[in-house]
Amino acid sequence: MKRILLIVGGGIAAYKACELVRLIRKAGHSVTCVVTAGGQHFVTPMTLAALSENQVYTTLWDLKDEAEMGHIQLSRAADLVAVAPATADLLAKMAAGIADDLATTLLLATDKPVLAAPAMNVRMWQHAATQRNVATLRGDGVTVLEPDEGPMACGEFGPGRLPEPEAILRAIEAALAPSSGRLKGKHVLVTAGPTHEPIDPVRYIANRSSGKQGFAIAGALAALGARVTLIAGPVALPTPAGVERIDVETAREMAAAVDAALPADAAVMVAAVADWRTGDAAGQKIKKGDTAAPALTLVENPDILAGLAHSAHRPRLVIGFAAETERVVEHAIAKRARKGADWIVANDVSGDVMGGDANLVHLVTESGVESWERLAKADVARRLAERIADAL
Numbered sequence: 001m002k003r004i005l006l007i008v009g010g011g012i013a014a015y016k017a018c019e020l021v022r023l024i025r026k027a028g029h030s031v032t033c034v035v036t037a038g039g040q041h042f043v044t045p046m047t048l049a050a051l052s053e054n055q056v057y058t059t060l061w062d063l064k065d066e067a068e069m070g071h072i073q074l075s076r077a078a079d080l081v082a083v084a085p086a087t088a089d090l091l092a093k094m095a096a097g098i099a100d101d102l103a104t105t106l107l108l109a110t111d112k113p114v115l116a117a118p119a120m121n122v123r124m125w126q127h128a129a130t131q132r133n134v135a136t137l138r139g140d141g142v143t144v145l146e147p148d149e150g151p152m153a154c155g156e157f158g159p160g161r162l163p164e165p166e167a168i169l170r171a172i173e174a175a176l177a178p179s180s181g182r183l184k185g186k187h188v189l190v191t192a193g194p195t196h197e198p199i200d201p202v203r204y205i206a207n208r209s210s211g212k213q214g215f216a217i218a219g220a221l222a223a224l225g226a227r228v229t230l231i232a233g234p235v236a237l238p239t240p241a242g243v244e245r246i247d248v249e250t251a252r253e254m255a256a257a258v259d260a261a262l263p264a265d266a267a268v269m270v271a272a273v274a275d276w277r278t279g280d281a282a283g284q285k286i287k288k289g290d291t292a293a294p295a296l297t298l299v300e301n302p303d304i305l306a307g308l309a310h311s312a313h314r315p316r317l318v319i320g321f322a323a324e325t326e327r328v329v330e331h332a333i334a335k336r337a338r339k340g341a342d343w344i345v346a347n348d349v350s351g352d353v354m355g356g357d358a359n360l361v362h363l364v365t366e367s368g369v370e371s372w373e374r375l376a377k378a379d380v381a382r383r384l385a386e387r388i389a390d391a392l
């Protein structure tokens, strides 16, 4: 039995919080509800109290509650804090660390895992401010679910619907699963980010890559207890907890760092390595207008993944990524054979995957192709890490 503190925000989806309370109870957990002022317009504390068979909290200034159970204690007595529906306003306050009512104060005071299930109008969800807040929260370790897509109460269509209560419960249970240490004693290598191939001291050739997916995978592997060496191209991302990071710039540096980090039990090559570098990078900045536009002579870079897969020190499990804009699975199957990888994680980058926080992937293995639903990069990472643990 786990204790869930459920914060119900203001929004039409708040009515689904009632079903969520019922499901949490049915799964054998206890739930204590906190309803924001907005939430109380859509669902009454009485309803939630009856369904949860627990006192419902609504205000920071109820001295009786403060005497019986201070807000700090309320936020820590739980095993997990879930926010459903998480409105744009709640997400913004959480990201900014604002504590101006009971719900936000509990969220700032808690030391427990926090999971947020967003629900809002599609434009509000897609707004740069909300996306920035979601990215901040994920960076802070909050599990922010992707909203469902479909017709909305406001008449518009798109992502923004509260995920179904069953899906929220599954996510709560996944977040509660004790970090199993399933990869304890295993060493996993991860490459991430782009490489920069200098043209001269100020210019370079590179692929588009934020490094987010690779960093998330490194973090998820470390969370399962693996020793993780993350070989990162030039990206501006914080190092995930428990990960040893080696920064490199070029493909050749990345290849050397991979080599030096061996042996490993598994390797996940997520980096978007530049396929070519200039034959001889200029020692000084090439001046515009001195001559005609310079012609670049390109030389092929080493294929780090293929090299590792065919080396004498091949890790037991070698995983490559394939970013494709068309015929995604077909290309991935061919790539798996060509590179000598055990698995290829194929991602469809025809949309806004690059730099974004969600990913649509297919896992291509010896036994076939598995297509995953559109997931947050953090969830792709967690699922892949679990699969790696299964395989090792």
Ligand code: C5P
Pocket (backbone or CB within 6 Å): 191, 251, 269, 270, 271, 272, 273, 274, 275, 301, 302, 303, 304, 305, 306, 319, 320, 321, 322, 323
């Ligand atoms: O050939 P392509 O770049 O599409 O292959 C992608 C996969 O190969 C990714 O896993 C990437 O990290 C890896 N790769 C590599 N070294 C290269 C090119 C790609 O490790 N030079």
